Each structure stands twice: as structure tokens, then as C-alpha cells.
Amino acid sequence: MTEEQYDAIIIGTGFSGIYQLIQLRRLGLKCKAVETGSDLGGTWYWNRYPGARVDSDIPSYELSFPELWKGWSWTQKFPNWQELQSYFAYVDDKMDLRKDCRFDTTVKSANWDDQLHVWHVTGEGKDSIYKASARYLVSCTGFASKPYTPGYKGLNTFKGLATHTARWPVACETAGKRIGVVGTGASGVQVIQSLGPHAKHLTVFQRAPNTALPMRPYAINKQIQDHYRPVYEQLFEKLTNTFSGLAYDLIYRPMMKDTPEQRQAVFEELWDLGGFHFWLANYLDIFKDQACNDEAYAFWRKKVCERIKDPVKRELLAPEVQAYPIGCKNPSLEENFYEICDQDNIEIIDVKAMPILEVTSTGVKTSGKEIDLDILVFATGWDSHIGSILDIDIRGLGGETIKDHWRAKDGVKTYLGVTVDNFPNFFFLYGPQAPTALCNGPSCAEVQGAWVIKTIDWLRQRGITKFNPSTQAAQAYKDHIEELSRATLLPKVASFWMGANVPGKRVEAYNYSAGLKMYKEELAEEAEHGYPGFLRDALRQTVVA
Template sequence: MGSTSERAEYDALIIGAGFGGYSMLPRLGLRVKLYERGSGPGGVWFWNQYPGARVDSDLPVYQLFDRELWEDFTFSERFPGWRELQSYFAHVEKKLDLRKDIEYCKNVESADWDSTRCRWLITCSDGTEAECKWMYLSVGSSSKTYVPNIKGSSDFRGELYHTAHWPYYGASLKNKRIAVIGTGASGIQVIQESGKQSKHLTVYQRTPNLCLPMVQRKLDPVEEQKKKDAGIYAEAFKKCERTPGGILYESIDKNTFDDTPEEREKFYQSLLKDGGLQFWVAGYKDVMTDQKANDAAYDFWRRMVLKRINNPAKGELLAPEVPPHPYGAKRPSLEQNYFEVMNQDNVDIVDVNRFPIEEINATGVKTAAGQVEVDMIIFATGFDGLTGGLTDIQIRGTDGRTLMQHWAEGVKTSIGIAVPKFPNMFYLFGPQAPSTFSSGPSCIQSQARWLARVVEKLENDKIESFEGTEASADEWLKMVGEKWDATLISKGKISLPVLLLWSKYSLLAQLVVGCEYSRKESSTPELGRRTAHLYANA
């Protein structure tokens, strides 16, 4: 580290210019700076520029809830694409005059806690340094890409891309032989676009995506303005803070078999007709706790999908008789014409469970089923989710160990926003919080409001150091585990327990102080500092 005179000094430093950073920055009445490694705002929507990239949350949910921002910006589609989201972030930045407090192309490599001075010491990849009292990690759940280590990838002589690092100038799909590896959300979207334009498309699938009809539509700006004037937008944002998923709909107060088969069929049809994630979250209340109820939902979904596929072999791969996991145990993606594209004669599916990829060579992809010659390979393999962006930074806490070392044997947090041994550090939209099982903006804004109030209280009380206790983390982990095990989500082969009852966060967001804390003398009494501890019974 350089001398203190060479370091920039802030009260608070925010890392990441996505929804998290833009939710925290206006709320902190401190000397604050935001560092963003990209050259523009948007977070994941700065990087996600692949063909077809768009959100899966209905409008008006997917935005910041401040009237000042939404009253003069109207999205043009029910599910906005990446270009419009970038325009939205530019609008937010200008409207709230945030640019003066942001440094772009600023990549944080490490952060070390100085217990003597109660400050975080920050080092960036460009050699610059900074220090701050409060550090907010707003890197999100999808900031560190996952690229599979496939033999021979560097030998490929064609075009090779990852969806999260698509060239900003674009890449033509027209009349090319394309291989897409992965069928998650980005895979579904890029496959739909590739199928329209490619000469031939080969999809390498590990797990079928039990995706739902998006039912995309253009929005009439005149009609949207009427909704704003009538208070419909404002009421929608209030509702998002009360529902389990932070969206406009939730499950009905009825069990699956309370209805007759005919009534169930009609209800399921209505959910699919409206589109979006409703079939996943607005169905019967027992769908994620009762296996037979879940089987009934899957059976209906499968029958609807098979009607769109005339190739039995493809149908079994895309909608197998035996589901790969309980329906909804993994967040389903939204599709517009995915199954029609997969049904095309110029599209093949390779089941990598049966035929694993052996290598990528100069001209294509090789499995036990044979060699496929391609001009372009697209990795739609997603991210090192939730924890990857956090552990990618070398963050050292009070004991000198990194966050990655602390989590080597399992993730443990205090109420999904803080980590013991890492004082004055908070994260948004990460592990053991609602995260991927909720709408991002809803979850993030709830967390940001609460954290801003907590820090304001701590500053007023002249608290220098604030951290979660091991006891609070143990209690939180136990509670999350119990909620997790009580549902079928635990059978979805998801590596980290991220499920949490949204009602807990709804309560947190309403608290003025937001937590209980205890004062004690610090290890440096000559400085007269005090520390506070975060408990799980917030």
C-alpha cells in the first residue's frame, strides 16, 4: 500500500454501478464514491449485450421505485431488452446527478481491514488506492462469468464468445453454423435469435429448461402515462414490497387438489395465457411443498410444451417424462418461440449427460456422438453466481483471512447482508438473501433503504466499527436451512441456500434503526472508538 497521502479518502465506497450501486449512492449522506469496472452504468446490463438479452420481470416492476425517476421515463416493452435498460440507467444517472460521484473503468482488486484505524484500504488494478469507513459490495449475483474448462478451446479457429462478454459492436449470426453450449436464461434467448438466422444450430444441453411463455408485447406510452396519472404505478411499487417475490403476483390461498381436475386445468391455462413468471409463483400455494401438487403442475406444463414439438426425440429431451427436478426448484426462464426454434429441422440437440463434450478443436465440437463442424461457438454457461463476484475481490477481514477462505467450507452470513469478521462491509443481492428467487430491483431497494438507515444511526451514535457476530450468522444459517429444507427447492441441485421468506425483508425495510447493537470498548481504547454487533433478530 502507498502512503496515506496518496490514497483517496471517502466515508463510503460503493463497488458496482448496477441497481445496487444506484440504490445506495443517492441514499448515503456522506462523502461517497462509486467504483465501476465497466465504462458505463447498468451492472449486468452493461455487459449483457448478446442477441435477445432482456429481463424476465414484468413492467413496471423492473426499475427503481422513486417517482422522480419513473414519472418521465417509460419503457416501450413489457419485458425490456438490454439497449433500453442501458438508456434507463443513463436516465437515472443524469436525473439524480450521480456522475460526479462515479469513477468508471475502476476495477477493485483487494480490500484490507485496518483494525487500528477502522478503515477499509482499497487497491485497484490501475494501481490507485483508496480508504473508506463503510464499504458496500454491489457486484450483484452475475458479475463473474463461468467458462467451462473444455479441452482444446484455444484451438478453435472460428468465433468463440461468452454471452456475458458479447462484443459491443455485435457479431453476425446470419448463415453460420453455430454451437450454443448451455440452456439457462442466456442460452434460451440467444438460441431463439440464432435459430432465426443461422444455417445450422447445435444446442448442447445438460438440463432442460422448464421455461414459460413470456407473452411479450409493446407498451402504448399514452396508456402507460394514464396508469401513472391514476396512481397504478405507485400502487404497483408498494405491492412489490409485500409479495414473497417482490413482484405483482403471488400464490393463491388454495391447495392444488382443492380444485377439481377441470378447475385446475382452467386455472393453469389462465396462468400461461397471461405469461411471465405467473405459472411459477402465482399458482397453488402447495406447489413447492407437496410433491404430488408439483407433479400436477409439471404434467400440465409438459403437455403444453409437447403440443409445440412434432419430433418425439426432441420432445423427450426438452420436456422429459421424468422431470429433472421439481418444477420451480430452479428459476424458469421466459421464452418467446424457444420450442418452435428447437423444433426446426436445422436445429439439433445434443444431450451432454449422454454424450459429454470431449473437446473443442480447430473446426468444431467433438462428443461421443461425433464431430460437429461449426463457425461460431457461444458459451451460454452463466456465472459463478451469488458468491463469485464477492470472492473475486481479495477481501481480508479482522483475522487476515480472505472472504473466500472464510467461505471455503460453506457460506455463512448475518441476515444475508453482512459477514462476521468483516466490519463495516455490506453486500446487496447476494447469498442467503432473496436474490435469484425474487425480482432484483425489489430486493435491492429494500436492502438499500434498510442499510442507509442503519448507517445513519451508527454515524449519529459515533460508532466506528459494526459487524455481524458468529452467533447471528449461525442463527441465520439455521433459519435459512429450515426454510430451504421445508420446500422442494432443496431437490433442485442448487449449490447455495438462497431461499428466504420475503416477509422477513419486508419487516427489515420498515425499521428505522433496523437492528439491535451493543456497544463495547474497542481494542484501541486510546482512540475512544466503539464497535457494534449485528444480530439476526433484527
């Protein structure tokens, strides 16, 4: 079998992969983007469950290339999955991407060749094996691309439809059905509020309440967007200089220096604005100080309790004693979630008090009752940050696998959240130890992506063919990540941010928790100082830093 040869191979064609493909081609590199799905979009190729829509408002959630945003208009402040798929089709049409993509192919292995300084990549398609090699390997698989489904006893015996939200079937009749939804994260909230009004009966299996925030969506039109387009360039620049990669930022003054009345006024304003304002435009102290966090939770609970009539459901969905610090576990955006949950045809089961014992042929058996179901939905999230990378048999220096490298006693270790020691010329985006889950996706993808492009250009100009972070630099960066995390309330929460949602996964800090702006500055410092954290070589000569 002939091995195709490229300068760079990109894994995945979501925002990160598309950005890499466009920019690497502009450097004059021969590239191939390999994608498991049948089209562009990454997560948004797969996300098609009822109610699926993005939780970053436009124009934050799009690529910043002027030749794209100048000709594209959204119809909703928070686009749904159908509109996002239309957007990716538009991007393809404008940038002619498909000619350098290979769809319906899953990368299964990547092996570093220390003689030739290239990666040998093998992929599997529906009816074929794909082989290629490249100087640079860029993983753009994203942090939320490997669905996690709990391994319940008897799951394979269920005679109804069982599906994860991330793999929703194209045709699925839900009206008048008995539906069970396991999980109340982002997809759980959206699918519950979408299916609840039409289900015969809907059972919500809740492990922990979601501190969901009001989305406040509305329709927009081209005229409105044309009015704001003159400031789009400044807006996109601002996105990379805020904590979250959104158009608003945290309040950095001490929360308790404001009077109680001032604090309540801030909360009210952010609540009325909707979206993630109450989370990511609030006081920074909420992330760090429990007393400040308690006050924010009390405000949130008061607002939510006003919308729930049933006292039992009220305590389950918005307990008097908070289950975890608000904002330290991903808060979802909702439209009418609490009103839907208050309906008579909705039942909420606290699986901590009444755990699921097994899935039967007709439904779910808990420790307290059996529930008959036609459809069982797993809104249980992903093996995030590292799951999709570990699914690939990636072997670096000495044949060491990345799975062994990251499952050693000291856990996941990267350098700058984009490279891994012992794996030369390997870059990854929107993965572990970057702002990732605390950041707007396209903003993070472009900050990291721009650094990767700049770095590859720097290497090529100097004839460097092997570029590998030192083990010392990687360990120091891991220590830095842990220190940043310990300065917040995040480690107090069993969240997917900390890896606590997947049994057996190491619980540790998977995110850079100081914000996108500071992260961008750390990346820039590394490049400005000539990449002191990296070892570098050329095929025929050693290049001195």
C-alpha cells in the same frame, strides 16, 4: 500514491450500486462508486447478446424514486438490453451520478484497518492503480456478474469465435453460420430463439431441459403508462410485500383443497397471463409438495408438447418423466423457443448421454460425434451469489480473507444476507442468503438497500465506527437459511441456486427461500430491536448497546 478518502465506497453500478449512491449522498456522505465497466448498468452494461431482454415486466424492473419514474416511459413490457442501457443513461442524467463514479476500474483488494476503523481499497484501471479508504464498504457486484465457462480441453485451440453470452462482442455476424450453444438457461433460450432462424445450422448442447414459460411480450406506449402512473407509488410498495418482488403473489391456500377442475382453471389463467405468473403466482405448494409439483409439470408439458412436432426433440425438451421439480430451477421466459428448436436446422444433443469430450480447432467433439462450428456460444451462466465477491481479496479482522471465511468446513455464512461476521462495516447486496435468485432484482436491491442506509444513518447518529455481526448470530442465520431451504423441493435440484453448476463449489442453500416479504420483516425486526446480532465500538470509547 495518494489514497482518496470517503465515507463510503460502493463496488458496482447496477441497480444496487445506483440505489446506494443516491441514498448515501442524501445522508450527506462522501461516496465513490467503482465500476469495472465503462458505464452504468451492471449486468445490463455487459448483456448485449442477441435476444437479450429482461424477464421482469415493467414497471417492476426500475427504481422506485418518483423523480425517475414520473419522467420515463418504456416501449416494451419486457425491455431489451438496448432500452435498459437507455434507461440507465436517463437515470444518470436525472441524478448526476457520474461525478461520483469511477469506471474502467476493478476493485482487487479491500483490507480492514482495525486501528482507524476504515477499509483500504485498491483498484486496477487500464493504465493506473486506484487507492481509496472509507468507513463503509458496500459491495453491489450482484449475484450474476462473474461468467462461468466450463474448462473444456482444447478450448484455446478453437479457430472460430468462442464467447460467453455475458461478454458478447460488439460486432458479430451470425447469419448463415454454424453455431453451437452450450447451455439452455435464460441466456441460452434467448440466444437460441434469436439465432436459430438465421443460422446455417445450430447445435444445442443441453444438460437439462428448461421448463421455460411463455413471455407474451408486447409493445406499450407513454399513454398507457400515464394512465397507470397515479397508482405507481402503491405498486412499488406492493412489490416489496410479495414473495418474489413482483406485482403478483403466490396462492397460499392448499392446492389440493381445490378440485381438479379448479386447479386446471388456475393453471390456464396463469399460463395465458404469461411472464412468471405460472411460476410465482401459482400455488405455494408446488414448491413444497412433490404431488402438487407433478401436476403442475404435467400441465406445463402438455402445453409445450403441442408446439413440438419432432417426437425426439419433444422428449428431449419436455420429457415425460420430469428431470427435476418444476419451478425449483430457474424457468426462463421464451417467445418462440420451442418452435425454433423444432426447425430442421436445429440439432439438440443431450450432453448427459453424449458428453462433450473436448473443443477442437474446428468445433466440438462429443462421445458420439464431432460437430464443425464457426461460433461457439457458452450460455453457461455464472459463478453466482459469491463468485464476484470472492474475486476480491477482502480481508477482515486478523487479516482473514473472505475466501477462507466462506470456504471453511461449514460453508458460506452471513448475517441477514447483507453482512459477514469478522468483516466490520462491510455490507453486500443481492448476494448469498438473501431472496436474490428468487426475487425481482430492483425490489430486492431496494429492500436490502433501504436497510443498509437506515443502519449506516443509525451508526453515524450514535458515533459507532465499528459494526460487526457476531459469529453466533451468523451461525444461527445460516441454520435458518438451511431450514427454510429444506422445507422446499429446492435441495432436490442441481441448480445454480444451490451452487451445483460450478465444479468444486459447495452445494448449499444460497437463497432465502421464504420470500421477500418475510425477509423484509426479518430485516426490520433486527433494526427495531437495536441490532442485537451485532457488536459495535467507537474509535475512542466503547458504545454500550
